[in-house]
Amino acid sequence: MMAGMTGTRWLDTSEQCIWRSYLAATSLLEDRLDREISAASGLSVIEYGILAHLSEAEGRRMRMSALADTVLVSKSRLSHQVARLERDGHVRREVCPDDRRGAFAVLTDEGYELLVSIAPVHVDGVRTHLFDQLEPEQVQQLAEITRRLVAHLRELPEVVRCPSARSGAGAK
Amino acid sequence: MMAGMTGTRWLDTSEQCIWRSYLAATSLLEDRLDREISAASGLSVIEYGILAHLSEAEGRRMRMSALADTVLVSKSRLSHQVARLERDGHVRREVCPDDRRGAFAVLTDEGYELLVSIAPVHVDGVRTHLFDQLEPEQVQQLAEITRRLVAHLRELPEVVRCPSARSGAGAK
Numbered sequence: 516m517m518a519g520m521t522g523t524r525w526l527d528t529s530e531q532c533i534w535r536s537y538l539a540a541t542s543l544l545e546d547r548l549d550r551e552i553s554a555a556s557g558l559s560v561i562e563y564g565i566l567a568h569l570s571e572a573e574g575r576r577m578r579m580s581a582l583a584d585t586v587l588v589s590k591s592r593l594s595h596q597v598a599r600l601e602r603d604g605h606v607r608r609e610v611c612p613d614d615r616r617g618a619f620a621v622l623t624d625e626g627y628e629l630l631v632s633i634a635p636v637h638v639d640g641v642r643t644h645l646f647d648q649l650e651p652e653q654v655q656q657l658a659e660i661t662r663r664l665v666a667h668l669r670e671l672p673e674v675v676r677c678p679s680a681r682s683g684a685g686a687k
Numbered sequence: 688m689m690a691g692m693t694g695t696r697w698l699d700t701s702e703q704c705i706w707r708s709y710l711a712a713t714s715l716l717e718d719r720l721d722r723e724i725s726a727a728s729g730l731s732v733i734e735y736g737i738l739a740h741l742s743e744a745e746g747r748r749m750r751m752s753a754l755a756d757t758v759l760v761s762k763s764r765l766s767h768q769v770a771r772l773e774r775d776g777h778v779r780r781e782v783c784p785d786d787r788r789g790a791f792a793v794l795t796d797e798g799y800e801l802l803v804s805i806a807p808v809h810v811d812g813v814r815t816h817l818f819d820q821l822e823p824e825q826v827q828q829l830a831e832i833t834r835r836l837v838a839h840l841r842e843l844p845e846v847v848r849c850p851s852a853r854s855g856a857g858a859k
Contacts (some may be wrong), residue, residue, distance in 0.1 A: 540833035543840035668715035677811035
């Protein structure tokens, strides 16, 4: 409907179809794994990721800022998720007295036990809904495709916010 | 750390690496497109998707339940996002008097104009951060991989919730 506008490299019909297929596959997979983990444990897939990353860190503890970079969520969203995990006794937050920004998240023994008990559910989901669906060469293709995307996305400069944008000025 | 447990088909090192690369690529791409749309308009990528799907529907209106299936978010999350869009005047909700569950979301003229003004930003992001990063054969590979995953994930039965699971019984 907007293909007449100039300057934008619009997607053709095939690209639109591939983009929608990508969106559907990634959303459905995330949603499925989320439901499976939630049904087994009450955790969201992000909470599971937080516990898993903490379990692999030295002393089962990480700075909140490092945890946000690893789990790939925004700091505000992480803070919300960690608060929920803390309320349920799976994570403990510790603040360094000499550095107010340097709060740590620490995995509790109870959190570790929960993680161990649900890891088989999650691994089974990843295998059943992703790896088992693909031919061996497709798994290698996916590895190379995602490697390229990560290399590109990690090197991008920050997005600059346009203060006047919400007025709707522009393309019409 | 848990590879000694039986019955679970654990991921080997290469599969773990591919799974983490998949998670990083999909999270970073979603996050980047979200930031670009947000910087240009204040909308999240999900809100953008809601406006885009409504713009293509007959009468620019959809039942909330159909919209949730199309945008691939849970009904509660959709309800929250539509409430925000309604507050800002981009969407209007209409309830059928003879069917209380049959609420519709309707795109307003203001919502349509906002969508038109930011569509170039979004398309540019998808092209720059996805299609431009891949060789033509990789785009075709991605199409086939995501087609397979969608076909599998759409046919799955519902997840059955296990009421006793949060006690942490099990694998350790």
